[in-house]
Amino acid sequence: MIKRSVAIIGGGVSGIMLAAHLDETKFEVSIYEKGKAAGRKFLVAGDGGLNLTHSEDSVEFINKYTAPEFIKKAFQKFDNEALVKWFSSIGIETFVGSSKRVFPLKGIKPVTVLNAMMKKLEEKNVKINYGFSWKGWKEESILFLSKENEVDVKADIVVFAMGGGSWKVTGSDGLWTDYFKAKNIELKPLKGSNCEYCTTWPQK
Template sequence: MKKSVSIIGGGPAALILAALLDREKFKVTVYEKNKTLGRKFLVAGKGGFNLTHSEPIAELIARYTPPHFLKKALLDFDNDDFRKWIGTIGISTYIGSSKRVYPESGIKPITVLNAILDVLNKQGVTIQFQHTWTGWTSNDAVVFNSDTAIKSDYTIFAMGGGSWKVTGSDGTWFELFERENIPVIPFQSSNCAYRVDWSEDFIFEHEGSPLKNIAISCLNKKQKGEAVITRFGLEGNAIYALSPQIRKELQSQQKAIVFLDMKPTLSSDDLLQKIKKSTFKKTSETLQKEIKLSPAQIGLLKKYLSKETYLNPELLAQNIKKLSIEITESALLNDAISTTGGIQLNAVDENFQLKNKKYNYCIGEMLDWDAPTGGYLLQACFSMGMHLARHLNSLP
């Protein structure tokens, strides 16, 4: 007789788990609070649909915070394995110039989602929509819509973190877990914009300006990439990747200092020589035409440097390489791409089973891990789903 599996949530971790469970051993039902599956998956796809990252597995694992928690799952199902698997369901991929992995041209997010849902259909997976999980009964049956109790052999929670409430990933499950004495940590924004107290005249002139081919550092981490000046502050992949370091500084100091390197390919000495040898009389002309800084970058230097520092070649070169910018807070949870917090990692075993609720598992962004954008978030969710599928398939 087949054992029953209830999967609560309809995101990437849940879907690949449902797709890979042994249909000969399990009767699988996915319970989704919305009217459709994969809403956050589709929304994320609108901003550049990178499915994973192609870098070597050791480097990829190091992108996660903490790296050890996901190491086994990522080794069991790495970025190459994911590309091969998704290729078997009709989604061909390519590696872009950024080393991110994308579906081939013309393949939209909905196409990828439908390919996965087609696997679920062939596997005989049942999908129940508009089923909102509202807790457990005394014998650990799961309750939906406050009045429907389902008792399964295995229950897997994959309900997301606390960001993008419009997609259903609203973190409302947090208090229900807390009531059961499952260790949890409050959600915090990650991969989000960070507040910088720009002046109104600076915003008027530079709001929306990109900062390209830069590097930003905080504490012991440096990230190359791009950022955008916004009314709120700074956002973009170069600062998203520093979320763990910025959060740490905000928690301990109530502010965070990041350092902007406007010319990562040049040393301070190189810059100094260019400035000194320039034939342009005005410093701003030298910066624009000799150093190739954008108007926004020059605007930043003028905002943060005194006139004396700005006109001093040595100090100017140093600040082009390491301009100090103060961050005062992160964006709200609902404006973040992802969140940390949720279920503490020590609350689950190596197969993501809750230690104080046997046969109940948690995967995906519900757990307190972090990763930058660029395919890492999706890769982790897919790897966790695959890891748990293999574990359950191996049970007698």
């Protein structure tokens, strides 16, 4: 069987999870990450408590999404329970907290979770290319900048997993949207889902 080539642009959790679940007997998978390491935002976010998912009923869970109908089909094939089972399969056991959120067992650090995910990619022979910044399209390829050199990459399937614009230092700068707009591809404005705020804490 001739494998189809898949190029995943972005080495965040979305790109990692996709690569971890593609059938390696059917696909030859490569991740292109502009930074020096994958999953940087995952590690930073994990410092505040690594909430992996929620334990509520999947029907109620899906209605928490902004566009539940859009994601429904995919979610029914791989829901929050399936995610917990998958983490267990790669050695990351979890527990349900008082808020019904799901966390790694106490003592398991974010880097341990990330390393387990990256080990899975290694087992599946996923190739990860660091220092590859996506710069748009050519007629039959996608264009990257690597060490100040332009690199053309051809793939049967290209997946864009570049995230939003919420955390520039981790690579989530949202600059990729400019290349879509240049091709007259309509995008909805990026919106933040988490934010910090200052408040006066009452004295006891």
